[in-house]
Amino acid sequence: MEKQWEEMSSDEKQEALFARWMSPKDPQGNDLKFQSPQAEKAYKERITRTKDAIQMMKLPDRVPVFLMPSFFPVYNAGFTPQEAMYDYEKCCTAFKKLVADFAPDVQPGAVMPGPGKAYEILDYKLYSWPGHGVSPEQSYQANEGEYMKADEYDALIDDPSNFFSSTYLPRVFGALEGFQMLPYLPGILEAYGVAFNFIPFGLPPVQATYKALFEAGAEALIWAGAIGGCNMEMKAAGFPDLWAGYSKAPFDVIGDTLRGTRGVMLDMYRQPDKLIKAMERLTPIMIKMGVGVAKMNGQPIVFMPLHKGADGFMSDEQFKKFYWPTFREVMMGLIAEGVVPNPAAEGKWTTRLEIMKDLPKGKVLWMLDQSDIAQAKQTIGKVGCMFGNVPSALLALGTPQDVKDYVKKCIDVAGKGGGYIVCNGAFFDHAKAENVKAMVDFAKEYGVYK
């Protein structure tokens, strides 16, 4: 009899998640029907290659190559970001063209552009997106702000979920202002708590908020149908997508979207204890988030975009005190449940490498942008697989030969003994198609392990 999840070791859990990734299901829960036996074979080879690179127990047949763009597939297909965010079929066409044009081992799937209309219904303020704050031809960009005030740490620590629903969400979504009036749900304990606690749901602002939620939810479902179908089609054609979902380093949860860069930096001086306590409070939540999506979607790899811990954003001492402990704890929590955390170290993290190498072997998949690849190989690369390092500027402005030379250097330096995957370093919008092609094709040709 198969072992129950709870009885498995973390290694067995990781194997089980890889096995599910290897044998995808259709929406009805049946085995996915591949386009052809060749497509099925290619799909499994791509995942095996990736799995071998990640686990570092066995040399893959060759260095895998990922393609992890931002809006590049959309431009590559001749569409604007606005079209991709509002016309989901166009988004799907773009990503299907991406795998057809470049045939990477793994790509991000078509989820990234997202449903513009849902953002509109919700009056989303955290981002400017095409047609809403940035031009139709541009990708979305984040609007940083103090969506959580300096004196609200106690509220966050006391009850994070309640803080999100009654304070954070109404601030980042104009249409969800009614959430500020919601009752405290644990108050609904006995009959006499019922009537009073349901009063807010009768109030017009709360009802308007629920109406917006229904509409946004309906739109999100339409989007999910289209995008899910597209990802399924790409799988059936032999092309796996990388992520089950995402989680974050607790410092970035606070620094990116709650307090903002300026806010979190001031908190490091003015209220360091509360900042640390809040990050500790968020840690199990970030673990739960990552484990939940991995088990739900049957894929082991969970994206963790890293931001405010990069070189220069704080000293190494501050990194050790504020950024690393809870970031590591989230990763360890994910690893214990068989999940492979995929921290994406955008920008430069070279001075952090010595600190970040303190992880178990074969459990983490790093995305590297401009960190020194040789130093990375000697530190985090000894225990963890890495992908990336091919610069955006090179893909946008270089020649195919420049790209090949760079990829050769990456493979020579980082590919030795496995544990490296060729890929772009940052999520890029603009690039010459011939350069992207050169990156993928040359990796396949030069990266073969003999």
Place this chain on the structure above:
Amino acid sequence: MAENLVNALADLKEQEAIEIVKKRLNANEDPLKILGDARKGMEIVGNRFASSEYFIPDLVYSGEILKTVTELVKPKLTTTGENKKLGKIVFGTVAGDIHDIGKDIVVFMLDVNGFEVYDLGIDVPVQKFVDKIKETGAPIVGLSGFLTLAFDSMKQTVDAIKTAGLRDKVKVMIGGGQITEDVKTYTGADAYGKDAMAGVTLAKKWAGVG
């Protein structure tokens, strides 16, 4: 006393700095002198950032302390003190890009190093750069950008400066997360800085003081 404020700011001792300023204001000291000391403290902060002793959070925090100090002193100011400036610089994040963290750091470092910086903000239209260069006669222009789309915006900005007949009157530096020598060549800028200090070094060189 004077040295204390300089050090309090340089060492990021917020409460201490505020108390010293309050005491000195109560003693009817010249507010311009107090601000001068605060500025000296900020210069030390800048130097420590340049030598990698301080990092971005220290800059942000020192800026916050300076803001509080300035607010305390302001009501007592009768004249605004003219600081000696090394030169004018027009600065901004190029059209289509709304990232400001990197730009703000460079502007801060240029400022504490004695430059008069006209910060045009983010998503700055090409024409706004041209107009500001004309208006101020600034000989140095700094273009910031984080996204790959900024490569084209930077190029368009440099081209517009050229079309306006100003190209030989200004030196243009670019910088940002994905900027390299190739991007510099593509945009037609004079140089790129890989970090804030590189920007200061360039500006000083161009201003003939480096």
